[in-house]
Amino acid sequence: MSDIIPASLRGRLSYVLGTLHRRALDLETEALAPLGIGVKQQAALDVLVDEGPMTQQRLGLRLGIDRTTIVTVVDGLQDAGLIERNRDPADRRAYLIVVTESGTAAQRRGRRLVRQAERELLGALTDEEHGTVTGLLARAVPERTPPDAPR
Amino acid sequence: MSDIIPASLRGRLSYVLGTLHRRALDLETEALAPLGIGVKQQAALDVLVDEGPMTQQRLGLRLGIDRTTIVTVVDGLQDAGLIERNRDPADRRAYLIVVTESGTAAQRRGRRLVRQAERELLGALTDEEHGTVTGLLARAVPERTPPDAPR
DNA sequence: TATTGTTATACTCTATAACTATA
DNA sequence: TATAGTTATAGAGTATAACAATA
Numbered sequence: 001m002s003d004i005i006p007a008s009l010r011g012r013l014s015y016v017l018g019t020l021h022r023r024a025l026d027l028e029t030e031a032l033a034p035l036g037i038g039v040k041q042q043a044a045l046d047v048l049v050d051e052g053p054m055t056q057q058r059l060g061l062r063l064g065i066d067r068t069t070i071v072t073v074v075d076g077l078q079d080a081g082l083i084e085r086n087r088d089p090a091d092r093r094a095y096l097i098v099v100t101e102s103g104t105a106a107q108r109r110g111r112r113l114v115r116q117a118e119r120e121l122l123g124a125l126t127d128e129e130h131g132t133v134t135g136l137l138a139r140a141v142p143e144r145t146p147p148d149a150p151r
Numbered sequence: 152m153s154d155i156i157p158a159s160l161r162g163r164l165s166y167v168l169g170t171l172h173r174r175a176l177d178l179e180t181e182a183l184a185p186l187g188i189g190v191k192q193q194a195a196l197d198v199l200v201d202e203g204p205m206t207q208q209r210l211g212l213r214l215g216i217d218r219t220t221i222v223t224v225v226d227g228l229q230d231a232g233l234i235e236r237n238r239d240p241a242d243r244r245a246y247l248i249v250v251t252e253s254g255t256a257a258q259r260r261g262r263r264l265v266r267q268a269e270r271e272l273l274g275a276l277t278d279e280e281h282g283t284v285t286g287l288l289a290r291a292v293p294e295r296t297p298p299d300a301p302r
Numbered sequence: 303t304a305t306t307g308t309t310a311t312a313c314t315c316t317a318t319a320a321c322t323a324t325a
Numbered sequence: 326t327a328t329a330g331t332t333a334t335a336g337a338g339t340a341t342a343a344c345a346a347t348a
Binding site for chain 3: 206207222242243245246
């Protein structure tokens, strides 16, 4: 049984952002399924390819993900053969996460698939509007991750 | 320890939407705290004031909230004296949720507080940009709640 | 037999606490 | 003593299953 969305909620940012966020996660997750990775894992690959090898904890910090949560993310990437955990010679407590060759290929493919999912998410908008909304939202996000920022 | 957000994530919709959604919830929750109600409860008041008394289940459907979850939302409103549960004479299984006088006052005040929180959320944007992004996002949200739509 | 409201339960996601191995 | 990674555990949020009252 479907239902028209209440007018008062269509203007409420927490509601609209929540709805679109959930839908974005669904669409991107579905898009990435062929690669066997999730949204957070694609994000991890993106950061690693952009910025080079780093420790698990640093990666988590870059993604705004707790160090206990990043473990599973990296586990999945390792199981899929997309990254390797190399002991850091300078600090044998830490791993350096290194993207493998197939990891690099997966990152490129995943990036494309995510972009398609995003186009679908904003399918009701023109390409120009898509760019406008993405740009404005990016500007609204704080420059830096809050010091305590979990998730 | 703060950290600049990775460029690859600033353009990723699931990331940007998620970040802003969490922040919107935090700001709106804080803004509504003086009223002793949460974001979902303000949304419930909005719908009830706009559309008049309805059953709990119908209210949940309007909000995209499961009928087992709406119970707590309505409980809170009732405890705060903002709504009353009246048995529906036409169907004694159901309640008609009716907004009280102080509920109507709270709704008006809450609506104002939420708008302030939204302005703060998009503080980096001009008023015009604020309107643009809100309008575009509202258009990107599906017209109707999906038939199965939980949450 | 089906439906409204309710409770108990389970599941997902993520953080806190505690452990190990290094530093 | 402090830190990287890990595991076990707990908490928030929300769904599924089952029940009483009513249709």
